[in-house]
Amino acid sequence: MKTIASTVTxxxxxxxxxxxxxxxxxxxxxxxxxxxxxxxxxxxxxxxNQGAIIMSLKRVSDDTSFTLTRKIINILKNLGDITVRxxxxxxxxxxxxxxxxxxxxxxxxxxxxxxxxxxxSRGVAESNIVVSxxxxxxVDVLFKNxxxxxxxxxxxxxxxKLPSDNINIPGIYYFIFQRLSWEGVNITEVISTSNEFTxxxxxxxVDIAFKVIKNLKGI
Numbered sequence: 001m002k003t004i005a006s007t008v009t010x011x012x013x014x015x016x017x018x019x020x021x022x023x024x025x026x027x028x029x030x031x032x033x034x035x036x037x038x039x040x041x042x043x044x045x046x047x048x049n050q051g052a053i054i055m056s057l058k059r060v061s062d063d064t065s066f067t068l069t070r071k072i073i074n075i076l077k078n079l080g081d082i083t084v085r086x087x088x089x090x091x092x093x094x095x096x097x098x099x100x101x102x103x104x105x106x107x108x109x110x111x112x113x114x115x116x117x118x119x120x121s122r123g124v125a126e127s128n129i130v131v132s133x134x135x136x137x138x139v140d141v142l143f144k145n146x147x148x149x150x151x152x153x154x155x156x157x158x159x160x161k162l163p164s165d166n167i168n169i170p171g172i173y174y175f176i177f178q179r180l181s182w183e184g185v186n187i188t189e190v191i192s193t194s195n196e197f198t199x200x201x202x203x204x205x206v207d208i209a210f211k212v213i214k215n216l217k218g219i
Contacts, residue, residue: 017178088131088200
């Protein structure tokens with residue numbers, strides 16, 4: 001049997017921004033109860049007292065599943081080095097039988113160039129490579145027979161090192177990307193390994209993005 005408390009809890013779980021606002025204590029419970037009253041009654045299929053919704057919201061806001069756990073806070077406080085790079089180009093290529101070989105040829109050409117940035121990701125039907133602007137001409141020559149469907153310029157990257165136990169704790173990436181979203185930062189691409197991740201943003205947003213991530217250490 002559905003209770004008001006369980007219905008409100010499930011409703012909030014489908015609204016991540018509401019859940020975060022409740023956890024941070026920055027939302028008026030009475031106003032929220034008024035706004036979701038109709039939805040809760042619809043889910044319950046019967047009239048519901050607004051006071052009962054407020055009490056349920058109070059329980060939700062106190063629930064540890066809706067608050068930052070000590071583990072997440074510790075991870076964020078112990079973020080490692082934050083590295084910023086600018087003047088990057090993001091290429092998107094359709095997968096082909098020759099694409100991996102072409103990428104291998106590029107790596108051979110740049111393996112001794114310490115001032116060159118290179119990273120790649122591979123999906124089901126396409127692959128992206130991100131490189132420094134100073135090797136664009138080389139990329140254009142080597143990949144001339146590949147199908148390039150996107151080419152984004154004037155990008156910057158921010159690479160963040162995470163503590164090794166981050167892989168056992170849910171919610172870290174969501175929390176970081178949520179903060180970036182709140183500041184209006186548009187992430188064009190995410191590339192990650194076990195203990196670090198890199199985001200690509202437009203160069204005019206890199207300062208804001210860096211500030212947001214750096215401030216996470218002080219939450």
